[in-house]
Amino acid sequence: MKKLTSKIIRTLCTISTIAIIPVAILEIYEIISGTAAVDPHLGNLTEGIFWSLFAVSQLCNWYICKHNREKAAL
Structure with missing residues (x-):
């Protein structure tokens, strides 16, 4: 379940980052x-x-940075 959540979060991040550019323009x-x-x-x-x-x-x-820090701490 955690992998699915991470994939969803990463997908949302990518989509929102790409979509913000035309809206900002x-x-x-x-x-x-x-x-x-x-x-x-x-x-x-x-x-x-x-x-x-x-x-x-x-x-x-x-969330991604927090997840990476937790991963590095292990």
Whole structure:
């Protein structure tokens, strides 16, 4: 069961890390072009997706690092 959990966490980490790049580019584009000021709901949606992906990525990285430290201690 632990191996399955590790595989799921690593997969989530990879997917969230890859998916955050286009969302970050879209966020930067909204800031530069000024569309966030015109349509604040679109900006809120983009920001919500960005920060959700960021949180998932960071939590997965924390778990992976913790798991590696426990493995090294043995």
